[in-house]
Amino acid sequence: MAQGRLRIYLGAAPGVGKTYAMLAEGRRLAAEGADVVVALVEPHGRRLTAAMAEGLPSVPRRRVVHRGVRLTEMDVAAVLARRPGIALVDELAHTTVPGSRNPRRWQDVEELLDAGIDVITTLNIQHLESLNDVVEEITGVRQHETLPDPVARRADQIELVDLEPEALRRRMTHGDIYPPDRIETALTHYFRVGNLTALRELALLWLADRVEEGLQRYRAEHGISAPWETRERILVGLTGGREGGTVIRRAARISARTPGSELLALHVVPGDGLADPVPLAEQRALVESLGGTYHQVTGDDIAAALLGFARTENVTQIVLGASRRGRVMSVVRTGVGRRTIRGSGPIDVHIVTHEEAGGPVPRPGSGSGRAPGPGRHRWSPYRDRRWWAALALAAVLPPALALVLTAPGTGVGPAGALLLCLLLVVVIALVGGLWPALLAAVVSAVLADRWFAAPGRSLSGARADELLAPAVFLAVAVLVGLAAGTAARRARRAGRAAAEAAALSRLATEMMRGRELPALVEQIRENFGLTSLSLLLRETAAGVRTRWYVVAAAGERPPERPEDADVEALADSGLTLAGRGRALGTDDYRVFAACGAQLAVAYSRGVLARRAAETDTRATAERTRASLLLRAGRELRAVLRTADEALVRLGHGAGTRADEARLLGTAQLSVRRAERLVADLETLNRLHGGALATVLRPVDVGEVLTASLDELGPGGRTVEVSVPDGLPEVIADAAQLARALTALIADALRNSAPGAPPSVVARALPGKLAVRVTDGGSPAPPAGDRPPGARAEGIAQRLSRELTEAMGGALTAAGTRGGRFTVTLTLPAVAPPARPGPDGTPGPG
Incomplete structure (x- = not known):
């Protein structure tokens, strides 16, 4: 079955018209005879959007009752059964209603795509995971519903729905985006002109990168090598000489004067040798500090390698330092700059003067000039x-x-x-x-x-x-x-040995620093000038042909099997280092194999570390499970003992009807406590096993507390609750937060003296909201040497703590001299308490 195609309407902010554009496209396709259905659309009360949806066939939404509230969600099963040609699905990044088929809407969309259904959807730029921190820094609002970037990048088509900031603000004032009570706050906070301009630029730049990827694929597929000036790319050539800083800064100034340009730096190493990165370390750091990227290629002809890289990367300008050759050497041999100019074609070449121009060319090892490379293997x-x-x-x-x-x-x-x-x-x-x-x-x-x-x-x-x-x-x-010949050969061998030692030493240093395998593979690929490199793992099973798995890779189209590579070396039993791009000489291959052996050590070390971590995790889990079972056994025995005593007294005749009712109530309460204890253990087990889904969204603490007290039954009416008006919402899972508060309040009720009800107080903190649960004072003195008010952590408190931490919060406990015990649950708030109520945080749209 063919995979469905994904089309995304991308917007910089809510209200730019993404949903409207999606529906308009759906109507156009339907008029052309396509089978289009509305799977899910959120008009948010916008008249024009709702009108655009009228007349399009739709799949009824599934109704879900969550905590007494009726909600609707896309019915994925019904859409799959309907099997339309095109499905319109709004809000790709949003979280689905609890209890839905998938926790995230983009996962629902992937199911539709796998079934061969084309999907047209909408997305705001602030929901992309890679831009989350940037958006928070710009707007001051943290987006909790994010979309992994690979999901968006896999789209077959992305169309930007753009609107000038002032035009968007006019739409806001006309009531086309938010209700009237939210307009003023939104305009003065999230929808400020500066915020909207920055978000618009983010959307344009992200989409430009996406378009650039498509352009590069097209050029590669059609064998186009001539640069297309769709975007200015400035390439600076580095020799490792002292003039490098001057040339880099000049290239950076050229790039800064061209908005949207890209700065690249390139060092060319002799084609039959390795690169010694030490003299280039400062220049590489300078390039990266100026926002550029550093690259390294291998080639006998420096000018040809420079131009080849420039054409591959679609470079439009090249910046080189003036030749350091004197007049005599310039006559004997043409410099790199002149050869680059002759072969550059449409690429502009800038020659930058510097203090070293026209001076002697430093010899390798002299401490200046071009970075020394290794000697040539099998010199001819x-x-x-x-x-x-x-x-x-x-x-x-x-x-x-x-x-x-x-x-x-x-x-x-x-x-x-x-x-x-x-x-x-x-x-x-x-x-x-x-x-x-x-x-x-x-x-x-x-x-x-x-x-x-x-x-x-x-x-x-x-x-x-x-x-x-x-x-x-x-x-x-x-x-x-x-x-003279012997001295030259020995010099080449010494240079070769020094460069090999430097390359292997640098690789070993990076391994000791804990660099990941892909970074190490990329380093080896650059050292040998290969286009791609893979570390392959062989898996052979009885009766099954040998299969290869890519452990780590770098470069374009890395080989997935040894036979796809131009050079390969056995790194270890079952591991092979395979490269594509060029064959290596004997000396280079020896170093290449040594690098493969070091990678095998790094891979084995990583496997052992993961196994040790898994072992530690399992051991910790077993200790935790044993501790919980021991603790639960003690609590369960105490509860069952109370129920048993009440039932025994009831069986022997308790006297009056009031006594019988009291004993029966005690037994029933003990049984309910035992049931709740078992349920808490099951929840903890699911939480530790990763089977307890946590869906974070803005939650009203007052509503959650009401649900928790209702869950407690009649005992909940004896709790003193203080929830001030205007508290901000918290970021939490409503069901799990209710479970945590129910456990804490029930534990406080059990440990309160008669006539001293526990209290629950909610209050706002900077960026957070705290709920403090205090019992009424223990009816019995503390056991052992614990201070007054101290109490060992029970199952209820343990469950509440782990649920709170799973939601990104914290739970602390403290006792007082009066024998009272307080537990404080803290969670992040949606908005600072200085700005209560709606703060312009963008809603769906």
Whole structure:
């Protein structure tokens, strides 16, 4: 069965017209012949919205009676049975009525989508989970009904319903959004122009990111590499040099002048090596502090790697530091900046001057300049530009020197000419090693034979003593070339070893700091310049083919099986590190396998930690269960003993009818206490097992207290209750709060002396509301060494405490000298007590 399609009308605030737009679209589709039904619409008394819903077929809503109040909710079963083509469901983020099929409406919608039914729904930006803290900071109101972002991002289509803040406020003043008694408060609190403008910007930016994801998918699917200037992206190239801070700040200023732009920083590491992040740590921190993101890729050609990344990320501007090469080196080899400009095409390239421009290029390990990378594995001279440059110098400079020395009037003899040629060979050996130096020596010897031999003579026909100087010349050239080549190889190996050690050390450090596996995998992926990387777990069962599971992954389209990867390494028994993007050389693969082994250690450590935590949790649960059973046994025995004594006395004849009635009432009360005790134990068991659902929403404490006293029966009428007018609502589950208060009040009644009824007092605190339950004083003296008023925590108090904590509140107990015992239950309030009543908090819509 095909999955249904989800379409969301997104709004920045209540009242912008999301529900109206949804209904208008439903009417349009119905006019075109689509099977459209209204599954759930909340008009909230808005005339135009209700009128738009008229004429559309609808599925009757299910009626639910909750605590004596009749409520309605979407009938998911009826919608599934009706199987329309399109269902209109309002308020995607809201909580359903207690007792519904699912606790959240988006879960109802997912059932409809799984059944192949298309759904059109509405959503306010403040209900997105990722923006909850931002919305609270802007408006001062905490949204307790949130929607996981992946649910919204999975939508096939999201359409923004936009309205200017002033236009929305005009709608508010006309009574099109809230009732008249809430308009003034809403306009001066939640619906201030600044709040609405900020929420509108949030909605636009979030939707822009969503559109950007779709654009990137389209470009990837159609193989489009040229940048599209839909959004300014400024890329700054980093070498790790001291000029990095200057270039980063310049790029940040360019980005700041372009609203909505994005700042990216890139460091290119040689394609056959690893990255050493230490010299780049400060620059990376600077980029992130300026709101940018840091990236690292691998490539032999820095300019090509830079442009490739820019085209992949749809970059529109590149910012580079001016070349640090001097004039001579700029003539010998074109710099990265010039090559980037030549290949940039439509991408603008900015060259930023700095103090290091035109200076010497720092060598690796010098403490400045480009961050040192590791040496190349399996070094080949044919891949080294220095080798080719030295070869060219060996072919060009000796003839040029010969032309200079043979010019009339130079006055340089054969011995001086050979010494100059030897100096030239030494320089070429230092640049390119043995083979260029040997070529220069041979060319110099041939030229010496042609230009510097005596007239009519040549070195080929000279005596043995005449061949000594050329022979020494060739030997010195070979030795210098060997020494230079050996030194270069050792330097490369040392750099390689240092970089490998740095990479493995950094990975081990991050593991010791407790970084999660995905972050470690991302670090390895960046170090090796792979496009994606996965840590795979193999599961093999008897008679079942081998299956692979992705434990952690990073990058785009990470491999899900080893055969999908370009490089793989066995990390541990059953674990494989698989990467996609490029093959690795022998040395890189060795480090790659070592990183895989470290990841396997981190994974095993995590498994052991989870098992230990589960074991501790189970042990704690067993201790708690044993403690509760022991405590419940004591209370149950006391209750049953009271009932048994009353029944025994009743059986032996209690005397008068009044005595019989009293004993019978005592027995009945004890049986009810035993039933309540068993019910409390069942509730605690469900709470500990995670089977007790808690639905938080604004609740009136006065109504909950009334329900709790009704639950107590006749005993509830002997409780003194004080609930002032104008108390704010609390964020709680009404049923669970009533259960907690019932248990506390019943416990206070049991521990009150005759004629001293317990009291219940509710009062507002800053951002909270407290309900204090105080008994009338224990009729018996405290047992053991407990101070007056002290009492061991019973089942009722334990149940109330855990229910309160499950709702985000707290419960404290304290005794007094008068033998009275007070329990205070505190829960977060919807609004500060300084602003009682409606405060403009957005309702549905």
